[in-house]
Amino acid sequence: MAVGVFDSGIGGMTVVREIRKRFPGEKIIYFGDTKRVPYGNKSKEELIRLSEQIVAFLIAQGAKVIIDACNTTSALALPHLREKFTTPIIGVLEPGAEHAVHESTGKIGVIATKATIDSHCYTSKIMEKDKDTDVTAVACPKLVGFIEDGDLDSDYLKRILKSYLNEIFLNNCDTLIMGCTHYPFLADTINQLVGEEIKLIDPAIPTVDILEGYLEESQSEEICYVSGDLHEFNNTLMKVFPNHGFEKIVEFDPIVDGE
């Protein structure tokens, strides 16, 4: 079953990376809207119109489940997309927020692009899950540029990162959401800076947990049909080919004539 993944640019590749790691055989169709990146300065109506067309395209290419890897469209367009399409669409925002609330004792940091921070989407999702959580949201406008340039660990990048993380340290956050799909490419560097005290949350991971449910469901469709006696067939099958691998063997006759 093909999984469609889209993002405004290259960031959603961190979700692809996670899918590759967890489901090595899974077919992925990716769309990166690099022509219109960034999405942060677009209106909700524009984002809905764009993402509707992207989702329709991915479905036409054979995607049976879609991951909206973009934080901005996950926040603003997803409810509309879910109404419009029957194909399941998974966003990154909700799984990321939920996972952070689960891991934290009540002080969550969020780093993201300026647009995502200004939208308060993570803060409100977190408050929905646990209204007592103290959220420290820091816009990191320069990080995407470093990643796009392929700089994942220079000293200069680390200095910039440290200044962004300062408020996270000051507010004693125990959990930090990487609220932009680009950021997990910096996970090693960020982990070095925040140490073991702060748990880093890559929303791609709980998102791909949800994907697992859909893939399992589709795999459970692996069926062996027999038109005659089920018990007899099962008996023979277990003798000659016990490792047949079918999850279901059912008696069903699709033939209406020709007997």
Next chain:
Amino acid sequence: MAVGVFDSGIGGMTVVREIRKRFPGEKIIYFGDTKRVPYGNKSKEELIRLSEQIVAFLIAQGAKVIIDACNTTSALALPHLREKFTTPIIGVLEPGAEHAVHESTGKIGVIATKATIDSHCYTSKIMEKDKDTDVTAVACPKLVGFIEDGDLDSDYLKRILKSYLNEIFLNNCDTLIMGCTHYPFLADTINQLVGEEIKLIDPAIPTVDILEGYLEESQSEEICYVSGDLHEFNNTLMKVFPNHGFEKIVEFDPIVDGE
């Protein structure tokens, strides 16, 4: 991509076994027409009507490529099915015959059900490939019963098998086609009896070779689309995620408005 496999009964499971071995992640939908087994005593018209409905059912269940694992329908219904459906349908007869001609120096044995032997389908397929081949075709009416009972290696079975193989030995065959999809369950026992002198052909193996072509073709659809500059995207991708696994990265914009 789901593979549909059908046979008159359990025999096609030897094809399933080969698919599982070669493509462990591949989804299979199986239909065994155990209600109407055996197919050997049915008319060509009946077989066409039956197999049309089976193929339509497997396509409706999501099969993107179909293996007709039944020797009888592969011989009698396949040309018609290929005209009727656009979904690719692979038979076992032609790959089996072709593989045997390739392996043999000119003396091929065929063991199969009485119906298959009487139809001369293997003999004529082999003669099509190489008209000088000497074909020894032996009907083995009792073998399917042993397999259906789960008896794959009793002394009694071996005695019966030896008597069937006698003509194969007498005619100095160097290659032996198991011309019934049940028989590969007996491959170990048959190999013991014929020794290394005679090469045993399981048509499932060259059949699944052909399947590989279709699966590869479908896997090559694993595409990453970007709406903006391809070169720029590729540059960044190779820096941050060189093992992305996409076979093609193409510049394509599916969005017609909303810019």
